[in-house]
Amino acid sequence: MFPMLETKRLVLRELVENDAQDILKCFSNDDVLRYYGQKPLTSIGQVKQIIKNFAGQVKEKSGVKWGIELKETGTIIGTIGLQDWSIEHKRANISYAFLPEQWGKGYASEAVDKVISYGFQELGLERIGAIVFIENKASSQLLIKLGFTKEGTLKKYMYQNDISYDTDVYSLLKL
Numbered sequence: 001m002f003p004m005l006e007t008k009r010l011v012l013r014e015l016v017e018n019d020a021q022d023i024l025k026c027f028s029n030d031d032v033l034r035y036y037g038q039k040p041l042t043s044i045g046q047v048k049q050i051i052k053n054f055a056g057q058v059k060e061k062s063g064v065k066w067g068i069e070l071k072e073t074g075t076i077i078g079t080i081g082l083q084d085w086s087i088e089h090k091r092a093n094i095s096y097a098f099l100p101e102q103w104g105k106g107y108a109s110e111a112v113d114k115v116i117s118y119g120f121q122e123l124g125l126e127r128i129g130a131i132v133f134i135e136n137k138a139s140s141q142l143l144i145k146l147g148f149t150k151e152g153t154l155k156k157y158m159y160q161n162d163i164s165y166d167t168d169v170y171s172l173l174k175l
Contacts, residue, residue: 012066022076035136037158
């Protein structure tokens with residue numbers, strides 16, 4: 001059963017095929033992808049396959065990807081997930097993306113905080129990591145605000161538009 005999570009303003013839920021248009025809107029946007037390390041999505045068919053892949057990750061216990069639904073409108077405004085999940089090593093990495101018109105409204109803090117709680121309390125994680133393009137100041141500030149510690153920098157670690165970027169590695173350890 002897919003873990004649905006709720007915050008004051010958001011529902012974190014399983015992505016379904018009907019969400020494909022919203023996901024395409026988000027992951028074809030250059031501003032969203034600037035620091036994401038992914039090529040733009042280009043078709044509904046491509047998105048539907050990715051949604052199926054996300055469902056497989058949950059079954060295999062290798063990751064969880066939620067659609068972030070705004071309670072007020074019922075629309076998907078982004079995604080958040082735990083990937084590279086290792087039950088054996090009690091760790092996973094968190095990633096998130098929001099449509100630009102939703103930036104600066106506190107939704108990321110709300111969603112990340114909820115997923116951190118879920119990871120530590122329900123999945124038994126001891127460590128949640130994050131890999132962030134060093135240019136992505138907003139994401140770095142968010143993680144630090146939520147208690148993450150910068151562990152170091154990985155040189156030329158990710159590519160975006162065929163250009164290599166350095167990334168910072170953050171972690172949050174279960175207390």
